[in-house]
Amino acid sequence: MIKIKPDEIALLSKYIYGISGISIDKSKAYLLETRFSKILEEEGCSSYTDLYHKAKGDPRKRIEHKIIDAITTNETLFFRDGGPFELMRHKILPELIDARAAKSAGSPNLRIWSAAASTGQEVYSIAIIIRELLGPSKDYRLKLLGTDISDAAISQASYATYNKFEIERGLERSKLTKYFTSAGANWKINDEIRAMASFRKLNLMAPFTALGKWDIIFCRNVAIYFTLEDRKKLFNRLADVLEPDGYLVIGSTESLTGICPRFVPKRHLKSIFYQLK
Amino acid sequence: MHSLTILVVDDDPVTRNLLQKRLVKENYEIDLAENGVAAVRQLQKKRYDIVLTDLKMPGGVDGIGVLETAKEADIKTEVILITAHASVGNAIEAMKKGASDYLEKPINFDELLMRLQKVRNTKALIKNASDLREAMNVTEQTSAETIQHLELLCADFQARLERIQSILNDTALAPLERVTRALEI
Ligand SMILES: C[S@@+](CC[C@H](N)C(=O)[O-])C[C@H]1O[C@@H](n2cnc3c(N)ncnc32)[C@H](O)[C@@H]1O
Helix, strand or coil: CCCCCHHHHHHHHHHHHHHCCCCHHHHHCCHHHHHHHHHHCCCCCCHHHHHHHHHHCCCCCCCHHHHHHHHHHCCCCCCCCHHHHHHHHHHHHHHHHHHHHCCCCCCCEEEEEEEEEEEHHHHHHHHHHHHHHCCCCCCCCCEEEEEEHHHHHHHHHCCCCCCCHHCCCCHHHHHHHHHHHECCCEECHHHHCCCCEEEECCCCCCCCCHHHHHEEEEECCCCCHCHHHHHHHHHHHHHHHHEEEEEEEEEECCCCCCCCCCEEEEEEEEEEEEEEE | CCCCCCEEEECCCHHHHHHHHHHHHCCCCCECCCHHHHHHHHHCCCCCCEEEEEECCCCCCCCCHHHHHHHHHCCCEEEEEEEHHHHHHHHHHHHHCCEEEEECCCCCCHHHHHHHHHHHHHHHHHHHHHHHHHHHHHHHHHHCCCHHHHHHHHHHHHHHHHHCCCCCCCCCCCCCHHHHHHHHH
């Protein structure tokens, strides 16, 4: 295996930060070797410097995409942490539906964004909750969007197919039989759930105001990879695109204290969500 | 590691008993089923780590049926198929349906033991991963509780601080009054 040199660690960390905002601590430099050795081989690179130049010199960004797929941690599971989904079912969705129904005469809009959707489990967990709570009714218009910086993650999310290890995690048997169909050794989300969601690629470091405003934003377990400065900027920009009475859900071990004073934490049952001041 | 339980399904009594003898010697726990129908009945009663089944069997249920039942009963059960050379194509189809391996007849026992060892290793790895995951969940849950507690506490202090600040800046009140009220918060 080709070894990475100290100056190459600096070079690549800076490059990765530039394309993704992901900040690689010096102590995590081993990650570069374990995650990039395959790309090095596939691209026939003689060194990490070589890889860097090839990636920068590629106008179609093919190598850049590979690097992003390799450096991102796509760890996720259906109904991760439980709490946020109970929160959706018992608090956020009922409150929001009431509030929107009171405001407009027609069927209310529900706009929900999973800002680091990874391979889609979070989005489909939300979709399942909505389906169970509201049924297939036409009484609301749903926009449920999942975005992620990783092409590989987004394409799996769109494909909506999971292997048994992904399925075993977090998914109750009753939900598996109800919302999935076995496809060989894998499971595919049923069309009715799949059709509720859409996915696209998005780097959270880039502007996202064009996506419009949101009633609910899930931004879980992604800011942890960013610097404190970038976290502050990100949550500030999320505050800009959240409706005044909208809801923000972050990862269960994340905190906004000292990060974005525009959000206030609120507790419901065993979970916390955030609203604008 | 505890010994793995295997359900051996074969309509040929000679193969069945031979398999049982050899596998018990290797410290596997063996149950036998004489055809697919019996296997299905057995799979609904008891969970197995591994099902070793002939692909072609008389009666309503063949190896594929056994595979499907096993996976339905417990997706963690690994299924290894035994097949005549002529039906290797079917065995490959079965692998697409979730079988973990197949063996050609006549059974080479060294090869079988190797395959079983592979399944055993995979299972050990999976157990390791799920233990790690469990440990991580506990840690994550505990830290989540701590963080959420602190988060609410901080927000509460912040709100009080802001109230104190606004009272102290309230020029409509006499300075002493401001201090007295601020202290009450
Ligand atoms: C650990 S997963 C979180 C998935 C899910 N939200 C959850 O909590 O289970 C983190 C995801 O963030 C994505 N990510 C990392 N940097 C990003 C960026 N700059 N913009 C958008 N997504 C990013 C990664 O590709 C990865 O899929």
